[in-house]
Amino acid sequence: MLSNPIRTPSLLFCLAMPVLLTATSGRAQSSRQYYEELREANGLNPLATLVCFPSKDEGDGLFAVVAFSRDFASTLRARHLPVPKEFEGLGKPGAEEFIFQWAYRHGVRTFETPETLDLTSKDRSTWSARVREKPEMTLRMTFSLTGRYAREVLLSGRIASSVYGSCEPIRSEQ
Numbered sequence: 001m002l003s004n005p006i007r008t009p010s011l012l013f014c015l016a017m018p019v020l021l022t023a024t025s026g027r028a029q030s031s032r033q034y035y036e037e038l039r040e041a042n043g044l045n046p047l048a049t050l051v052c053f054p055s056k057d058e059g060d061g062l063f064a065v066v067a068f069s070r071d072f073a074s075t076l077r078a079r080h081l082p083v084p085k086e087f088e089g090l091g092k093p094g095a096e097e098f099i100f101q102w103a104y105r106h107g108v109r110t111f112e113t114p115e116t117l118d119l120t121s122k123d124r125s126t127w128s129a130r131v132r133e134k135p136e137m138t139l140r141m142t143f144s145l146t147g148r149y150a151r152e153v154l155l156s157g158r159i160a161s162s163v164y165g166s167c168e169p170i171r172s173e174q
Helices: 007-024 031-040 069-078
Strands: 050-054 062-068 098-105 115-119 126-132 137-143 148-155 158-169
Touching: 031 050, 031 062, 031 098, 062 069, 069 098, 115 137
Parallel strands: none
Antiparallel strands: 050 062, 050 158, 062 098, 098 115, 115 126, 126 137, 137 148, 148 158
């Protein structure tokens, strides 16, 4: 039976699979490790200036990177990248303020395009976006001056889920 060339590779694969799974189990990366891996591979959007990690990292690999519209032009200049003309007016008095947010799970972006949240508080701490009209679903991100954040999903105005954690500036390798 082992002499059948079609069956032999699959039998060897089945025999080797438990060994391969055992060798790689227990190597779950933390959110920070997934982030560092992505950063070192230059996989972050160049506008991003902040990375946020959940407080209780139980190996689920969640993290988010954030870009503030008021900083788009200066961030690109600091990274020696061209600044599109539409970014020049952002950050000036009276300009609309928003953030782009990219969420990642296990180092993989969860959405193709960034989540866009508008400034909703005078103290510049809370940003939100209506994700769906019926039933009403809103995503809200609140930042504290101490570097902490709350990411909440609201259904019909009530908090349905929350994630809390801390944020830190993204190091720029120059």
